[in-house]
Amino acid sequence: MTDLSEGYSDIAIDHFEHPRNVGAMDEATVVGSSENPASGASLELYFKLDEQGIVDRVTFMAHGCAAAIVAGSVSTELLKGRQLDKGITRDELAEALDGLPPSRKHAYRLVTDAVQDAAASVT
Template sequence: MSDLQELYQSIILDHNRRPKNYGALDDATVRRQDRNPACGDEILLEIKVDHDVITDVKFTSEGCAVSRASASIMTQAIKGKSRDEVEQLFRQFHELVTGKVKPTPQEARDYGEMAAFSGVSRFPIRVKCASMAWHSLQAALRESAPV
């Protein structure tokens, strides 16, 4: 295993053991619960949106390390971002986990901790685990989109 792969593995394990933004968000303006029928992973996203900006987000989940770590990293990445910025992050993450983009170590810096999921494309069943929180987020924001 390369040093970079070891780093990515340690990031995923750390976010699984000590997930960021884990718990309930009492003043959430958007809630979304989803389940991955393939593996049983579950997530509840609670998001506070103010003037089209995500001001806070929390989640609770049951499932694998990849799923929980992805949700943890996602919540850190989206705080303070507009819906449009979040949509761009979703596209970047989706391209990363599906293998449509393979960043060099230098380019991986632009992805931050999301880069830890760059090897997931080699394990198709894990792509769903890694992207479940992101798909839940996208659906939640679309369902609550201002008219």
């Protein structure tokens, strides 16, 4: 079991223990993925977009570490209702999670890269 007591905020722990919007989505309009070869962590974001490219629904699948699960979970809450091509920033993720431990900040990049990957697939 991962020990989250050191360095993770209560918000991050809650997202790890109760991840939101987890799972693949069959009706996804587009899927974005990213990975961190150094850590072995990976993330897939599944987006259901409306006609204007607004995120109507988003789910995630994460593998590799607690931080990837936490970042994937919170990103689904932040991205709903947004224009996909506007993306999300590391600062937004950090603020929503009240930060991550320094050695786990790669999880922010997993999210931003997956969003960029999905946005690049939409034409």
